[in-house]
Amino acid sequence: MTPRVLIVDDEPDIREVARMSLESVAGWQVLMAADGRAAVEIAQTERPDALLLDVMMPDLDGPATLALIRERSTSRDLPALFLTAKAQAFDAGRLKELGAQGAIAKPFDPMTLHAQISSALGWD
Amino acid sequence: MPIWVVVATDPTQAEQASDPSNFPMLAAGPGRLRRTDILHPFVRGISRREAAPFQAAFVAGFLILPVFVDVAVGTFVASAVGSVALMLLIVAAPWGRWPPLLRIAPPIIGIVAVALLRDAGGGTTSGLGALMLLGVVWVALYDGRRALSITIGAMALALICPILLVGSPEYPVAEWRRAAVLVGIAIITGVAIQRLVRRVRERGEEAARGREFVLAVMNSAAEGIVSIDPQGRVEYANPAGCATLGYDAAEIRGERFHALVHHTRADGSPFPHGECPIHETMVNGTAQEVDADLFWRKDGTSFPVSYKSAVIDTQSESGVVVTFTDISERRRIEKIKDELVSVVSHELRTPLTSIRGSLGLIAGGAAGKIPAEAERMIGIAVTNTDRLVRLINEILDIERIESEQVELSRRVCDSEELMQHAAATMAAQAEAAGTWIEVEPCWVPLWADHDRIMQTLINLLSNAVKFSPRDVPVRLKASRDGSEIRFEVIDRGRGIPTNQLESVFERFGQVDASDSREKGGTGLGLPIARSIIHKHGGRMWAESRPGEGTRICFTLPAVASSQASTGQDTQDDLLALVIEDDVDLTQVLEALLSSDEMNVWTAPGATEAVRLLGIRRPDLIVLDLSLPDADGSELVRWMRGQPALVDVPLAVYTVRDLTDADREQLRLGPSLHATKSVVEPDEFVRQALTLVTGKSMLPPAPELVG
Numbered sequence: 001m002t003p004r005v006l007i008v009d010d011e012p013d014i015r016e017v018a019r020m021s022l023e024s025v026a027g028w029q030v031l032m033a034a035d036g037r038a039a040v041e042i043a044q045t046e047r048p049d050a051l052l053l054d055v056m057m058p059d060l061d062g063p064a065t066l067a068l069i070r071e072r073s074t075s076r077d078l079p080a081l082f083l084t085a086k087a088q089a090f091d092a093g094r095l096k097e098l099g100a101q102g103a104i105a106k107p108f109d110p111m112t113l114h115a116q117i118s119s120a121l122g123w124d
Numbered sequence: 125m126p127i128w129v130v131v132a133t134d135p136t137q138a139e140q141a142s143d144p145s146n147f148p149m150l151a152a153g154p155g156r157l158r159r160t161d162i163l164h165p166f167v168r169g170i171s172r173r174e175a176a177p178f179q180a181a182f183v184a185g186f187l188i189l190p191v192f193v194d195v196a197v198g199t200f201v202a203s204a205v206g207s208v209a210l211m212l213l214i215v216a217a218p219w220g221r222w223p224p225l226l227r228i229a230p231p232i233i234g235i236v237a238v239a240l241l242r243d244a245g246g247g248t249t250s251g252l253g254a255l256m257l258l259g260v261v262w263v264a265l266y267d268g269r270r271a272l273s274i275t276i277g278a279m280a281l282a283l284i285c286p287i288l289l290v291g292s293p294e295y296p297v298a299e300w301r302r303a304a305v306l307v308g309i310a311i312i313t314g315v316a317i318q319r320l321v322r323r324v325r326e327r328g329e330e331a332a333r334g335r336e337f338v339l340a341v342m343n344s345a346a347e348g349i350v351s352i353d354p355q356g357r358v359e360y361a362n363p364a365g366c367a368t369l370g371y372d373a374a375e376i377r378g379e380r381f382h383a384l385v386h387h388t389r390a391d392g393s394p395f396p397h398g399e400c401p402i403h404e405t406m407v408n409g410t411a412q413e414v415d416a417d418l419f420w421r422k423d424g425t426s427f428p429v430s431y432k433s434a435v436i437d438t439q440s441e442s443g444v445v446v447t448f449t450d451i452s453e454r455r456r457i458e459k460i461k462d463e464l465v466s467v468v469s470h471e472l473r474t475p476l477t478s479i480r481g482s483l484g485l486i487a488g489g490a491a492g493k494i495p496a497e498a499e500r501m502i503g504i505a506v507t508n509t510d511r512l513v514r515l516i517n518e519i520l521d522i523e524r525i526e527s528e529q530v531e532l533s534r535r536v537c538d539s540e541e542l543m544q545h546a547a548a549t550m551a552a553q554a555e556a557a558g559t560w561i562e563v564e565p566c567w568v569p570l571w572a573d574h575d576r577i578m579q580t581l582i583n584l585l586s587n588a589v590k591f592s593p594r595d596v597p598v599r600l601k602a603s604r605d606g607s608e609i610r611f612e613v614i615d616r617g618r619g620i621p622t623n624q625l626e627s628v629f630e631r632f633g634q635v636d637a638s639d640s641r642e643k644g645g646t647g648l649g650l651p652i653a654r655s656i657i658h659k660h661g662g663r664m665w666a667e668s669r670p671g672e673g674t675r676i677c678f679t680l681p682a683v684a685s686s687q688a689s690t691g692q693d694t695q696d697d698l699l700a701l702v703i704e705d706d707v708d709l710t711q712v713l714e715a716l717l718s719s720d721e722m723n724v725w726t727a728p729g730a731t732e733a734v735r736l737l738g739i740r741r742p743d744l745i746v747l748d749l750s751l752p753d754a755d756g757s758e759l760v761r762w763m764r765g766q767p768a769l770v771d772v773p774l775a776v777y778t779v780r781d782l783t784d785a786d787r788e789q790l791r792l793g794p795s796l797h798a799t800k801s802v803v804e805p806d807e808f809v810r811q812a813l814t815l816v817t818g819k820s821m822l823p824p825a826p827e828l829v830g
Contacts, residue, residue: 017482085469086469110482110484111490
């Protein structure tokens with residue numbers, strides 16, 4: 001089964017690179033949202049397999065978005081990874097507190113992004 | 125003649141002004157420092173009260189003097205009137221506005237008056253001549269050399285004139301001799317006194333200049349300076365200190381410093397005087413340095429402050445001097461810098477993410493096949509983007525480490541594990557560079573941030589690998605050195621010139637500017653490494669001989685060997701330490717061991733065990749050999765090296781089959797070794813407890829072993 005990943009980032013360029021990386025390199029399906037509210041919506045309707053979430057976004061930031069997503073029963077257990085320029089700030093304790101399974105540092109290597117996601121979520 | 129009476133009282137004031145031991149009194153505020161000229165009683169603006177005794181003495185003296193002289197009533201009245209007039213003149217005259225030389229008029233008038241009285245009393249009967257000396261002494265004390273010459277001249281005239289004018293028989297020839305002797309004595313006395321006065325004055329001026337200079341320095345210092353007496357009261361506060369605290373110099377003087385400005389902590393709780401570092405300095409004489417604390421202003425607001433306290437210890441003074449700086453501004457700048465760093469981190473990395481991602485996809489062929497030439501160009505772009513990313517990361521990293529915002533997450537680490545792990549991480553890179561890493565480990569428990577030490581080791585190894593010649597190993601060595609462990613990373617590369625051994629630790633301080641290009645370094649690796657080690661309380665330095673390679677050394681404090689003293693053995697409760705990684709078995713052992721007399725601590729691994737052993741010496745150690753972070757036998761080996769632990773009863777409970785040689789190694793005090801599958805936990809605990817209760821009665825019993 002091909003994984004379906006929801007990418008949430010306010011930067012269109014980064015969304016595009018991540019989409020290409022996951023679609024072309026790994027052959028995954030990619031859904032995209034430009035802000036937190038759209039992400040909450042898509043997480044409900046499309047029920048992706050994983051969430052790749054930017055931290056610093058205007059209006060609704062990553063942790064706030066994730067909190068909203070966790071509130072809905074349909075997306076309560078959606079595996080989520082932060083995509084962040086400040087990966088050091090996300091140690092295990094903080095990730096647990098925010099309800100995320102891991103964090104991937106920006107800039108990421110597009111050729112191995114899928115592998116990083118898989119290993120962070122324990123997909124083998 | 126009573127002016128001379130005043131001579132006796134006045135010098136005390138002059139003395140006070142020039143006495144250097146009165147420093148704090150004089151220093152009590154700007155402008156209090158007085159000129160240290162010998163104060164001339166006629167010139168200085170003496171207050172009414174200060175002038176009163178002066179005037180009284182004057183009147184009395186001039187009225188009484190003639191009484192002692194046996195003269196006719198007419199002469200007495202004339203003398204009295206003259207004396208009162210002279211007194212009025214002295215008291216009322218605006219001496220300050222007249223030429224200084226005029227100040228010698230009263231003494232001269234006094235001398236003339238004495239001469240007249242002497243004449244009136246019959247020249248031959250005169251012992252009064254000696255009184256003239258007092259006028260000379262007065263002038264010598266308070267006026268210059270010229271004034272003294274004139275006065276002595278006047279005295280000579282006053283003596284000679286009657287002799288010349290009246291002649292014998294009233295003034296016999298002997299009177300000439302007497303006059304000459306008197307003038308001679310006047311000259312010697314006057315000159316000697318003047319010399320003495322000049323020397324005292326010079327010395328006073330010198331001291332005053334020094335004092336004035338010190339005061340000027342303190343008054344212009346930008347830091348707050350406060351001196352506190354042994355009772356904790358403020359003796360002196362410089363203007364910067366007063367301004368920072370919002371008090372006037374006069375208001376703060378004499379107040380208890382701690383109660384006034386240091387009474388409450390940042391969290392709002394009261395700050396007991398006994399815990400104050402300044403008090404500590406006062407009591408123990410140890411200088412203190414506090415980087416971040418809170419002082420309170422007069423208006424009830426507080427400000428962040430850094431201060432130092434040191435003992436004042438001179439012959440005449442004792443107490444403490446506190447220098448402090450308001451660090452609000454520094455805090456604000458730090459905050460701005462942190463925000464900038466945070467913004468830069470995001471704003472730079474966002475475009476870099478797109479660039480690096482796009483380049484990576486092209487280079488990886490995700491966008492289709494590209495010409496070889498283009499591929500090479502893209503490769504260059506990828507490499508340099510990575511370098512830029514690394515540079516940003518390391519700048520942020522060093523900022524974070526050097527600012528106080530990153531706390532080390534310390535735990536007990538195993539030096540050997542750190543070394544092996546770092547070497548394994550670097551193995552691939554070493555192999556790519558045609559070299560390998562030789563580890564010469566040393567097992568020492570460290571109280572350190574595991575990830576940061578790993579980062580440091582990897583960083584140093586990465587440098588060594590880069591500079592190592594092919595087919596020569598890079599060595600990673602550790603050795604125990606007293607209370608420290610010393611790590612060394614040794615390569616046989618080109619080395620560091622002696623004059624750059626220190627500058628390689630500066631930011632962008634590579635030996636060769638082309639290194640960052642050729643070797644891919646950022647120039648921040650060593651500064652970051654050194655910052656990490658400094659934060660741990662260690663040191664880092666480089667040793668090298670050009671052409672023979674480099675040795676980067678650093679030290680870390682080892683976990684203090686068990687501080688347990690015999691004093692702690694008298695604690696009522698016994699303590700057992702269970703070192704076992706199986707949670708269920710730990711609970712079982714804990715339940716079996718626990719009793720009214722026995723407390724149980726548990727450690728899931730060697731590092732935690734070492735930490736607990738550092739806190740208190742247990743009365744029994746229960747040990748599993750297969751621990752996740754170290755082998756139990758290594759732990760025993762370490763414990764055998766700890767003087768406080770060598771005689772602790774040890775019960776080893778393991779799945780392994782032990783040989784006799786093994787058992788010999790696994791001993792501390794009375795010891796037993798049991799195999800898990802053979803001896804049930806309850807039986808094992810029963811036997812283990814006999815080690816404690818019957819330490820001396822039961823021999824360590826190999827026959828108990830399953």
